[in-house]
């Protein structure tokens with residue numbers, strides 16, 4: 001058997017939940033994958049530890065003082081690794097000519113520019129950072145098409161749908177006999193709770209996802225169902241679908257990661273343990289399969305699979321996201337930015353849980369007359385929404 005081609009990889013957000021899982025899978029296959037760059041925001045000790053194990057060529061931190069600290073610590077450990085600082089360095093390690101694959105696993109809008117840089121440079125882009133696509137869907141997909149990049153979804157639901165679709169699904173789902181995409185949702189930690197109980201939950205409760213271990217921002221998004229809203233927009237762009245072709249199905253066990261319904265009545269599903277190493281390994285090795293270190297699903301232990309409709313009255317964020325996608329233009333970027341500001345405020349205990357949806361709804365209700373065709377316009381809409389959300393939160397607190 002021939003040796004697989006070696007992939008040189010940049011892991012954006014390597015100190016996060018997805019970043020760490022990515023490095024676990026990479027470490028199992030040293031003959032296939034070499035790390036080119038590792039990046040973090042402020043977690044310098046964690047990045048130092050990762051550098052010692054994975055020996056990247058470059059490491060990136062946000063602040064120059066942190067980068068200087070890391071450079072010193074690496075030299076003291078006898079490691080010659082180049083350390084860079086700042087957002088432009090993230091784009092540089094995404095674009096680097098010798099890099100084949102970029103794992104885009106920075107959380108939030110901060111991940112947009114380096115993910116886009118990878119898409120524009122024709123890389124294999126492993127996209128976990130759903131906010132990038134929500135903000136810049138048309139622009140991002142256009143960059144992929146023009147550069148010939150290979151875009152592989154890492155978000156578990158989209159990875160599942162990708163696995164359930166025919167190989168060539170581009171250019172419309174209908175012509176491939178696809179009737180609907182069934183996007184599964186766990187329902188989050190507050191599924192079935194009354195509106196009154198939901199209103200008083202703490203960040204710790206919101207971050208305690210029933211099935212997945214994830215970063216704090218996405219955990220809160222799962223709890224409000226904004227995660228499913230962002231994923232609906234993400235699916236529209238990835239699979240060239242309209243919101244009405246996507247049905248959200250609450251499935252509390254998170255064992256079916258999503259499904260595709262076909263014209264002949266077939267429903268094809270992808271199942272597995274709720275462990276992100278599976279979609280990560282799929283993205284790394286596609287079109288082959290590698291060991292991800294994940295056990296085969298024990299169906300006898302799962303025993304039952306439940307399904308219900310999402311409750312958009314108690315969890316309005318899903319409806320807000322669908323409306324943003326239907327509005328188009330800058331609306332998804334505005335939704336995303338307002339949500340990021342509101343989630344930050346909730347995690348800081350400056351805002352109640354139910355106020356997250358209220359802040360997003362209020363920002364979306366404000367008239368915005370800008371377009372969202374260019375990156376500059378998208379970033380302007382993002383900035384506008386952040387300012388409005390901050391103002392609304394300030395007024396609520398005052």
Ligand SMILES: NC(=O)C1=CN([C@@H]2O[C@H](COP(=O)(O)OP(=O)(O)OC[C@H]3O[C@@H](n4cnc5c(N)ncnc54)[C@H](OP(=O)(O)O)[C@@H]3O)[C@@H](O)[C@H]2O)C=CC1
Pocket residue numbers: 012013014015016017018019039040041042043044062104105106107108110128129130131154155156212213214215216217218276
């Ligand atoms: N976790 C999961 O299971 C899933 C996550 N996703 C998506 O993947 C992305 C990452 O999620 P997750 O791993 O949970 O997030 P985490 O919060 O665990 O990790 C985020 C990573 O991004 C870095 N980062 C944060 N802010 C910045 C910034 N301003 N500039 C540069 N780097 C930054 C962090 O560095 P530092 O450590 O220094 O803060 C960290 O490495 C999100 O978009 C999420 O929606 C999608 C599906 C599943």
Ligand SMILES: CC(=O)[C@@H](O)[C@H](O)COP(=O)(O)O
Pocket residue numbers: 155156157184185186187188212218221222223227228276
């Ligand atoms: C693992 C993953 O992809 C997350 O986005 C997960 O789906 C969150 O779960 P819910 O949003 O369905 O609660």
Ligand SMILES: [Mn+2]
Pocket residue numbers: 155156157231
């Ligand atoms: Mn998901």
